Amino acid sequence: EAQVTQNPRYLITVTGKKLTVTCSQNMNHEYMSWYRQDPGLGLRQIYYSMNVEVTDKGDVPEGYKVSRKEKRNFPLILESPSPNQTSLYFCASSLSGVVGNTEAFFGQGTRLTVV
Amino acid sequence: GNSVTQMEGPVTLSEEAFLTINCTYTATGYPSLFWYVQYPGEGLQLLLKATKADDKGSNKGFEATYRKETTSFHLEKGSVQVSDSAVYFCALSGGNAGNMLTFGGGTRLMVKP
Secondary structure, rough: OOOEEEEOOHHHHHOOOOOEEEEEEEOOEEEEEEEEEOOOOHHHHHHHEOOOOOEEOOOOOOEEEOOOOOOOEEEEEEOOOHHHEEEEEEEEEEEOOOOOOOOOOOOOOOEEEEE | OOOOEEEEEEHHHHHHHOOEEEHHHOOOOOEEEEEEOOOOOEEEEHHHHHHHOOOEEEOEEEEEEOOOOOOOHHHHEOOOHHHOOOOEEEEEEEHHOOOOOOOOOOOOEEEEO
């Protein structure tokens, strides 16, 4: 079954404690991205990756890091989380971006609370 | 830059009512337009899309027409069901902004029996 898998689904952590949210896709997609969803703001892109070892900033990259060492994995790293990073996070993948007919597939989300 | 504006929710309807969720956009070039749906506790799923002016996307009884003259992509359904209760996101990509998906704020739909 084609899917994007995120872990963990729920996480409560304390300010400053480094954390990683994993994302894996089994569709051999080149393009992967991370979004955060906040009430009234929709989804905003944090980082994206066009392929292995190629990453770039989205709209709201501050406080986040990513890496793309393998095609299937795209972890999101918060080196020093702060309360304003409390949000719902989604990983997405698509064959080659979402221009035209390419569909984006989303994970189930990770609800992060930073206290 | 690109932006997408959706009507604020929640929208509450009775079963079998007609649904319209308004979406307008600002973009340079010729973007593709999408509606995504998010059911409770799940990620977003593509509902329908349109890639050029006057195209109509349709799926599961939902429709939206790409209107370049009014920069709109309103979502409609003739008869909603309780199972349509979800959050709906209008989005665009392409044009001069490349691959990035730009989302509206989302509209929560609640359908009562």
